[in-house]
Amino acid sequence: MDASFYARIGGQPAVTAAVDALYRVVLADDRLVDYFDGSDLDHLKSHMVALLSQVLGGPAEYSGRDLRGAHFGLGIVPEHYDLVGAYLIGVLAGLGVDDEVLTAVRGVLAASAADVVE
Numbered sequence: 001m002d003a004s005f006y007a008r009i010g011g012q013p014a015v016t017a018a019v020d021a022l023y024r025v026v027l028a029d030d031r032l033v034d035y036f037d038g039s040d041l042d043h044l045k046s047h048m049v050a051l052l053s054q055v056l057g058g059p060a061e062y063s064g065r066d067l068r069g070a071h072f073g074l075g076i077v078p079e080h081y082d083l084v085g086a087y088l089i090g091v092l093a094g095l096g097v098d099d100e101v102l103t104a105v106r107g108v109l110a111a112s113a114a115d116v117v118e
């Protein structure tokens with residue numbers, strides 16, 4: 001992905017704000033909240049910030065599990081994957097992220113589905 005995307009959306013503060021907002025909407029959704037039962041949310045959020053930063057062309061500091069390993073056994077269905085993806089796009093759009101970046105993130109979401117959905 002274009003290395004300038006990370007800077008264009010506002011760097012680390014913007015990514016952290018996006019991940020906070022994403023978890024707020026995801027955990028407020030009855031269809032999704034049960035997946036996170038027993039998860040360490042601070043840990044998850046910090047991994048998500050690192051991963052999203054990397055995906056956007058920022059610092060490559062993600063050291064969590066690969067997506068398949070992190071989601072294996074959770075039984076995530078395609079509808080719920082799409083829902084989380086739509087929330088992510090909505091959150092980024094709400095932060096003023098431009099269309100070119102949103103299109104690139106949609107591309108990453110499409111390419112990652114097979115690793116997360118069962």
Ligand code: HEM
Pocket residue numbers: 032035036038039040043044047048051063064065066067070071074076080081082084085109112113116
């Ligand atoms: C492309 C979309 C997604 C990305 C980039 C993503 C990213 C991540 C990351 C980075 C982790 C942490 C891995 C680690 O701790 O090593 C994680 C864990 C997790 N994700 Fe996702 N995720 C995505 C979609 C989803 C969806 C759709 C759901 C549920 C509806 C979900 C539920 C979870 C849960 C429950 C965990 C924690 C598992 C545990 O505690 O062991 N994720 N995800």
